Amino acid sequence: MKVYELQGGFGIDSLALVERPMPRPAAGQVLLKMRAWSLNYRDLMLVNGSYNPNLRLPMTPLSDGVGEVVDVGPGVSRLKPGERVAGIFMPKWLDGELTEEKTKSALGGGDTGMAAEYVVLDAEGVVPVPDHLTDEEAATLPCAAVTAWHALVTSGRVKAGDTVLTLGTGGVSLFALQFAKLSGARVIATSSSDEKLARALDLGASEGINYKNTAEWGQFVRELTDGVGVDHVVEVGGAGTLGQSLRAVRMGGRISLIGVLSGGGQVDPTPILMKNVCVQGIFVGSRAMFEAMNGAIAQHRMRPVVDRVFRFGELPDALRHMERGAHFGKIALAVS
Structure with a gap:
């Protein structure tokens, strides 16, 4: 073979x-x-x-x-x-x-x-x-989908009425968009490409932000949420984007730290303390999570x-x- x-x-x-x-x-x-x-x-x-x-x-x-x-x-x-x-x-x-x-x-x-x-x-x-x-x-499904499910559903307990911020349009981010929509949540998506943002809107995102054109996208997210911030951030960038994610998340909100696509660096932890934010590392998930996710995918015929x-x-x-x-x-x- x-x-x-x-x-x-x-x-x-x-x-x-x-x-x-x-x-x-x-x-x-x-x-x-x-x-x-x-x-x-x-x-x-x-x-x-x-x-x-x-x-x-x-x-x-x-x-x-x-x-x-x-x-x-x-x-x-x-x-x-x-x-x-x-x-x-x-x-x-x-x-x-x-x-x-x-x-x-x-x-x-x-x-x-x-x-x-x-x-x-x-x-x-x-x-x-x-x-x-x-x-x-x-x-x-095994890595990207289970990771997004673990972040938003198993640990994040996303629900109808929540607002979720997804970074980029890779596998984890798009699965997070789809799972959030299945749960009745609003999704704000970021990308460096207007064409990709248009496709994210077609998948169900409510708003899209081109982070190349909007450097302070964390503040713009707050404006889109009437100054409150989002309930969940699916953070795949790492140190290079975490500062903006901390600005975008609401008081007492949640950041699922998944990737390091933006590379290493230093992050000021003060906003985590001052905003009472939960930052949780997500390293894929278990078989039980995979099976629960498969049930939801089958039920909703999600692709x-x-x-x-x-x-x-x-x-x-x-x-x-x-x-x-x-x-x-x-x-x-x-x-x-």
């Missing part, structure tokens, strides 16, 4: 498509014939060496993918051949609180990676995906936003497409 490996050093050009023996499931495991994959910014950071410069090579990247169960190991009863499933981001995080042990099981970061034609996973670490989704749509689908053999091109930052929503890969 064909497997992608990062060999000899970091960088997209170091990815190689190699032949490896077909894996077999041991006790408690399942064998998946992969159908589709999706990319996260973490994948690009891992390949470029900025996520973990001490990563042991060679390694197989990607955390997100959907496949068909083609074989099960001894003792597996919750799944059977023929089912279409996705691996969860951290196979050991089934429910409850996150622990250091659970984080070490994350896919595509040194342990099992999904960028292969066949993958063996723990049977407890996979979930069936909604029937109405295409393979490519379903492949976008993820897929920007472009590449072939499996075009993974380097897909990563370069992500690197350019022109995508709207998720980038996917398909078998053919």
